[in-house]
Amino acid sequence: MTQTFQNQPVIAIAHLSHHFGSGDLRKQVLYDIHLTIQAGEIVIMTGPSGSGKTTLLTLMGALRSVQGGSLKFLGLELCGATNRQQVDVRRHIGYIFQAHNLHGSLTARQNVRMGLELHPQYSIAEMHDRAAHALDAVGLGDRIDYYPANLSGGQRQRVAIARALVSQPKLLLADEPTAALDRQSGRDVVTLMQRLAKEQGCTILLVTHDNRILDVADRIVEMEDGRLIRADAQTSAATGGIVDPHP
Amino acid sequence: MLKTLRRRTWLGWLQLSHEPSRLLVALAGIAFADVLMFMQLGFQASLFDSNTRIARSFNADVILVSxxxxxxxxxxxxxxxxxxxxxxxxxxxxxxxxxxxxxxxxxxxxxxxxxxxxxxxxxxxxxxxxxxxxxxxxxxxxxxxxxxxxxxxxxxxxxxxxxxxxxxxxxxxxxxxxxxxxxxxxxxxxxxxxxxxxxxxxxxxxxxxxxxxxxxxxxxxxxxxxxxxxxxxxxxxxxxxxVKVLTQAEFIAAEQNYWQRESPIGFIFTMGTAMAFIVGVVIVYQVLSTDVNAHLQEYATFKAMGYRHVYLLGVIFEEAVILAVLGFLPGFVLPIGLYHLAANATALPIAMTVHRAVVVFGLTLVMCLMSGAIATRRLQAADPADMF
Structure with missing residues (x-):
């Protein structure tokens, strides 16, 4: 997985389908999804509630097992991946959730440090410094020893961004990161994500309802009833039916 | 291994110390269970001790008995x-x-x-x-x-x-x-x-x-x-x-054995100790499972970040060990005073011994680890796929 090729897509999805439940209650939630995301792209996924956006996101993040079709993260097939492989993949993906999900008993710096502890190449001192730098980069250099309870909603979401990006992941998955924020903080958070991801060469997939932030995207894809119904024509890679030619 | 441990954030301790009032209640509960165990075991030992006192005061090397x-x-x-x-x-x-x-x-x-x-x-x-x-x-x-x-x-x-x-x-x-x-x-x-x-x-x-x-x-x-x-x-x-021939040591052991096996003393006090142990398990379980529930969302996030299930198990057992150690301290000091009171009230020889302290500490540790093991079942609910 570490052998990243320049032109290899970060995410390559083909014929992906997914079901919930079993027996009579079995219900299909994703139908024959095709989607390719190139390195460095910022993709926004929109669509009404229940259209399967979050399910697709959790599949890409290796939080769920792929049932049918093919889903490749940096060339690694996740369909049939073991639990251990899934966990390994997660370590190369940053997540930002609707709720910040910071640990209330940890300071901002300790929270960010949790994102580094998984990567044994960092020494204790390095983790300490990098966590502080990451918080500096999101404009919280003067709040590094604050507990989440003493930070505003926007500040907490910025800590969450620092935590997601501190280990320099290849992919950042964000599920409605602005939903709990007011207009200005939401805007700031998205701009920050965009800037940092560009600096690190990180790919972003952002699920949102918030059409005030659509302009940060290189490409917008839309889902409805478990199908991808629009893949923005800015790039041609995702116009449907195109399977990754370099498995 | 050691390096991993040194890099590790002491999440269990940070979680416990972040809520001092909950921690104090937990420690009070464990100390209570420890005091109960110390008193039960103390009385038991003193009864055995007092019953062999006559045997120990004999000025004899070998004793003949029916x-x-x-x-x-x-x-x-x-x-x-x-x-x-x-x-x-x-x-x-x-x-x-x-x-x-x-x-x-x-x-x-x-x-x-x-x-x-x-x-x-x-x-x-x-x-x-x-x-x-x-x-x-x-x-x-x-x-x-x-x-x-x-x-x-x-x-x-x-x-x-x-x-x-x-x-x-x-x-x-x-x-x-x-x-x-x-x-x-x-x-x-x-x-x-x-x-x-x-x-x-x-x-x-x-x-x-x-x-x-x-x-x-x-x-x-x-x-x-x-x-x-x-x-x-x-x-x-x-x-x-x-006639039965016993050395004095054998005579003392036989006397103690009688009270341990054939009298209800052994059973009663062992039962009392077991009850205290169970009370402790319940208290610690309450504290740990409340703590797991309160942090379920955070734990699911850690799993989404790539932490394994065993890491979170480690956090819970870390908490269990911290509770055992911190709760034992007051649970050890209080009985010293209570032993003194009891010795005056009952004319029985009753005092703290190193052996008993080690036994009760071991029981406390087992008690907390058992509660931790039960509390980890709640962890299954921390599934990132269901949470987001």
């Missing part, structure tokens, strides 16, 4: 001739016959009938290693004169004061008038509230149906340097099996 004997209050009898036979064995220097029986006497202070253990022996022999008894035991040569255990359980305060001030205190037993000529110090036990010492002659007059030739115990004293185990083995082959 095979029908159950404990030092219930000794049965055997023939005095066995002592004379034992004296034939080289290395046996002296043999002292001892008579023992439970006596109903009138408490000299309250004039109520009370049970007490009467022991008779020849006042010329040093049957007991009790200095305050030995210096006064010549006084037992007078008929119907007895010595009384000043640490007996019951209302004897005025009697002790009177005897100490040199007054003559008399009382009645079996239709005879007994005179208390002095006091010695041994201590009450579970089997008897106190002891009276008398000469063998006085004993036989109080119990006229007891034959001088049927004794309760034979205390054998050996030549200096003699091997009591070897001589006991030799006596076993020599003497018929109407």
């Amino acid at each position: 095979p029908k004997a159950k404990n030092t209050q219930n000794l049965s009898t055997f023939s005095r001739r066995r002592i004379y036979q034992a004296l034939d064995v080289p290395g046996v220097r002296n043999g002292i016959p001892l008579y023992s029986s439970i006596l109903t006497w009138k408490n000299p202070q309250t004039r109520q009938d009370t049970l007490i253990q009467l022991v008779g022996f020849d006042p010329d022999d040093r049957a007991f290693a009790l200095p305050d008894l030995n210096v006064q035991q010549d006084g037992l040569k007078l008929p119907d004169h007895v010595m009384f255990d000043r640490r007996s359980r019951g209302q004897y305060g005025e009697v002790l004061a009177a005897v100490d001030s040199g007054q003559i205190v008399t009382t009645e037993a079996e239709g005879r008038t007994l005179t208390i000529t002095g006091l010695f110090s041994l201590g009450a036990s579970f089997g008897t509230d106190g002891m009276l010492m008398a000469s063998d002659q006085t004993f036989l007059q109080i119990f006229p149906r007891r034959n001088v030739g049927s004794i309760s115990l034979g205390l054998l004293q050996l030549e200096p340097g003699a091997d009591s185990d070897a001589i006991a083995a030799q006596l076993r082959t020599l003497l018929p099996n109407d």
Whole structure:
């Protein structure tokens, strides 16, 4: 997985389908999804509630097992991946959730440090410094020893961004990161994500309802009833039916 | 491995210390369970201890006892001739016959009938290693004169004061008038509230149906340097099996074994300790499962970040160990004071021992780890796929 090729897509999805439940209650939630995301792209996924956006996101993040079709993260097939492989993949993906999900008993710096502890190449001192730098980069250099309870909603979401990006992941998955924020903080958070991801060469997939932030995207894809119904024509890679030619 | 551990954020400790009030409640609960365990085990040990006190005070190397004997209050009898036979064995220097029986006497202070253990022996022999008894035991040569255990359980305060001030205190037993000529110090036990010492002659007059030739115990004293185990083995082959030969250590062990196995003491206090243990498990489980529930969302996030399930198990067990250690500290200090109170109130020897502290600490650790193990079942709910 570490052998990243320049032109290899970060995410390559083909014929992906997914079901919930079993027996009579079995219900299909994703139908024959095709989607390719190139390195460095910022993709926004929109669509009404229940259209399967979050399910697709959790599949890409290796939080769920792929049932049918093919889903490749940096060339690694996740369909049939073991639990251990899934966990390994997660370590190369940053997540930002609707709720910040910071640990209330940890300071901002300790929270960010949790994102580094998984990567044994960092020494204790390095983790300490990098966590502080990451918080500096999101404009919280003067709040590094604050507990989440003493930070505003926007500040907490910025800590969450620092935590997601501190280990320099290849992919950042964000599920409605602005939903709990007011207009200005939401805007700031998205701009920050965009800037940092560009600096690190990180790919972003952002699920949102918030059409005030659509302009940060290189490409917008839309889902409805478990199908991808629009893949923005800015790039041609995702116009449907195109399977990754370099498995 | 060590490096991973050093890099690790001490999440369990940070979680616990972030909510001091919850931590204090948890520690109070564990300390409570520890105090209960210490008291139960302490009483149990003191009862065993007090019941072997008579056995330990015998001035003997090898002890002859009837095979029908159950404990030092219930000794049965055997023939005095066995002592004379034992004296034939080289290395046996002296043999002292001892008579023992439970006596109903009138408490000299309250004039109520009370049970007490009467022991008779020849006042010329040093049957007991009790200095305050030995210096006064010549006084037992007078008929119907007895010595009384000043640490007996019951209302004897005025009697002790009177005897100490040199007054003559008399009382009645079996239709005879007994005179208390002095006091010695041994201590009450579970089997008897106190002891009276008398000469063998006085004993036989109080119990006229007891034959001088049927004794309760034979205390054998050996030549200096003699091997009591070897001589006991030799006596076993020599003497018929109407008498049991025990070294003093074996006699003490047999006494303790009786109270442990055949009396309800062992069961009652083991049960009490088990109850305290279960109370502790429930308290710690409450604290840990509340803590897991409160952090379910954060744990799911950690899993989404790529932390494995075992990492979160580690957090819970870290909390369990911290609780065990911190809760044990007050749970260890408090019983020291309570032991002191209990010793004064019950006339039983009860004190903190290193061994018991280690045992209770081990139990506390097991208690917390068990609760932790149960609490980890809640962790299954921390599934990032269901959470987002």
